[in-house]
Amino acid sequence: xxxxxxxxxxxxxxxxxxxxxxxxxxxxxxxxxxxxxxxxxxxxxxxxxxxxxxxxxxxxxxxxxxxxxxxxxxxxxxxxxxxxxxxxxxxxxxxxxxxxxxxxxxxxxxxxxxxxxxxxxxxxxxxxxxxxxxxxxxxxxxxxxxxxxxxxxxxxxxxxxxxxxxxxxxxxxxxxxxxxxxxxxxxxxxxxxxxxxxxxxxxxxxxxxxxxxxxxxxxxxxxxxxxxxxxxxxxxxxxxxxxxxxxxxxxxxxxxxxxxxxxxxxxxxxxxxxxxxxxxxxxxxxxxxxxxxxxxxxxxxxxxxxxxxxxxxxxxxxxxxxxxxxxxxxxxxxxxxxxxxxxxxxxxxxxxxxxxxxxxxxxxxxxxxxxxxxxxxxxxxxxxxxxxxxxxxxxxxxxxxxxxxxxxxxxxxxxxxxxxxxxxxxxxxxxxxxxxxxxxxxxxxxxxxxxxxxxxxxxxxxxxxxxxxxxxxxxxxxxxxxxxxxxxxxxxxxxxxxx
Numbered sequence: 001x002x003x004x005x006x007x008x009x010x011x012x013x014x015x016x017x018x019x020x021x022x023x024x025x026x027x028x029x030x031x032x033x034x035x036x037x038x039x040x041x042x043x044x045x046x047x048x049x050x051x052x053x054x055x056x057x058x059x060x061x062x063x064x065x066x067x068x069x070x071x072x073x074x075x076x077x078x079x080x081x082x083x084x085x086x087x088x089x090x091x092x093x094x095x096x097x098x099x100x101x102x103x104x105x106x107x108x109x110x111x112x113x114x115x116x117x118x119x120x121x122x123x124x125x126x127x128x129x130x131x132x133x134x135x136x137x138x139x140x141x142x143x144x145x146x147x148x149x150x151x152x153x154x155x156x157x158x159x160x161x162x163x164x165x166x167x168x169x170x171x172x173x174x175x176x177x178x179x180x181x182x183x184x185x186x187x188x189x190x191x192x193x194x195x196x197x198x199x200x201x202x203x204x205x206x207x208x209x210x211x212x213x214x215x216x217x218x219x220x221x222x223x224x225x226x227x228x229x230x231x232x233x234x235x236x237x238x239x240x241x242x243x244x245x246x247x248x249x250x251x252x253x254x255x256x257x258x259x260x261x262x263x264x265x266x267x268x269x270x271x272x273x274x275x276x277x278x279x280x281x282x283x284x285x286x287x288x289x290x291x292x293x294x295x296x297x298x299x300x301x302x303x304x305x306x307x308x309x310x311x312x313x314x315x316x317x318x319x320x321x322x323x324x325x326x327x328x329x330x331x332x333x334x335x336x337x338x339x340x341x342x343x344x345x346x347x348x349x350x351x352x353x354x355x356x357x358x359x360x361x362x363x364x365x366x367x368x369x370x371x372x373x374x375x376x377x378x379x380x381x382x383x384x385x386x387x388x389x390x391x392x393x394x395x396x397x398x399x400x401x402x403x404x405x406x407x408x409x410x411x412x413x414x415x416x417x418x419x420x421x422x423x424x425x426x427x428x429x430x431x432x433x434x435x436x437x438x439x440x441x442x443x444x445x446x447x448x449x450x451x452x453x454x455x456x457x458x459x460x461x462x463x464x465x466x467x468x469x470x471x472x473x474x475x476x477x478x479x480x481x482x483x484x485x486x487x488x489x490x491x492x493x494x495x496x497x498x499x
Contacts, residue, residue: 019062126199302393344381430468
């Protein structure tokens with residue numbers, strides 16, 4: 001009987017499921033978008049039930065599309081949008097409210113208060129993170145602060161916290177496992193990346209009861225089995241990682257110094273730093289990459305909050321394209337940006353700026369500006385933001401990035417990838433399987449059950465689809481980048497609260 005691995009890739013704007021074969025190729029997939037809830041400017045929520053129902057639906061659909069029986073699935077691996085925070089009742093499994101999404105700036109005032117207390121250095125030393133609304137800890141505090149009774153119930157273990165993979169595993173196992181892997185735990189502001197445990201001082205700082213936290217496990221081990229009702233057969237759940245760590249694993253970035261960039265809703269650049277965390281002096285994050293067979297790998301990370309989501313804005317907000325795929329042709333209508341720069345700081349700026357009060361803007365508009373210029377500027381913003389990250393990362397690591405592996409939906413845009421190579425002045429490498437987030441989750445699960453033997457086997461599965469080499473002249477490259485930097489500076493502090 002031929003066997004496969006099923007990856008659940010629960011993203012910010014859609015849930016997808018992909019069936020992979022032993023050679024790492026995609027056998028079948030299914031995807032479903034779900035609603036983005038925007039109750040306030042800069043605030044983003046999801047309905048946890050929509051996350052669950054869409055993820056279960058696409059998992060079942062992917063198996064049907066692959067025309068395989070559930071008993072042929074060796075294991076399930078899960079990759080998830082990170083930092084997104086869900087609270088639910090232990091007894092009923094029902095969420096107590098909407099999920100606060102990683103993009104949300106709703107906890108900016110809490111972060112401001114923490115910074116004035118002078119705890120940023122303590123947080124940075126223990127977690128590798130900065131105090132920012134991005135991370136889960138302040139989101140938990142915000143939700144508990146909204147309801148006096150909720151914190152009391154959390155102390156009694158009646159209300160549980162989890163990031164999305166934790167919630168999905170809880171549901172899939174019928175409430176038997178309340179767990180999170182080390183990579184997701186390292187994004188909460190509550191986890192000590194040196195001891196690899198929840199940190200009591202950080203919990204007290206945010207007034208978060210330890211009783212509501214999940215058990216921390218490795219990224220690759222058998223966590224439990226799905227309830228038979230979900231697929232008609234119990235399937236081992238054996239791998240989990242935050243989406244960006246999973247993508248780094250799926251790109252076979254196993255050696256220190258190897259880097260990848262994922263173009264999804266946001267843009268995320270990770271550099272493998274080996275078995276020891278590297279402290280950033282340039283506003284990057286130090287994070288756990290994964291834990292495999294007792295060994296922990298760390299990464300430096302730069303996070304951009306809005307990348308591919310800017311294309312959705314062109315589609316749903318400006319309505320200048322009907323489908324996201326139309327953006328490439330629209331941008332190609334003009335040969336140059338003609339001085340038009342779009343900074344998509346819709347929910348503030350992430351690394352290396354960390355300004356929750358920045359807001360999006362378009363600069364350089366003239367009477368000659370067309371939809372094509374705006375589309376081109378939107379695409380180019382992904383490449384410019386990636387260079388911001390590369391510049392900071394090279395200063396931290398003191399090792400020049402020789403090449404960049406890319407993945408995610410926008411990496412399939414040849415024009416964007418060529419511009420990325422041009423603006424970085426390094427080759428950009430796109431693999432045959434660009435959905436490396438799901439692939440990484442599949443590898444982590446498959447390694448746990450012996451479907452794959454070791455990471456060398458994973459490395460052999462990585463196959464180049466296309467390489468993009470820089471051709472832009474240095475003077476043009478640097479001139480465009482300087483204008484981009486000027487545009488970014490002018491978006492900062494735009495939505496700052498009154499003194």
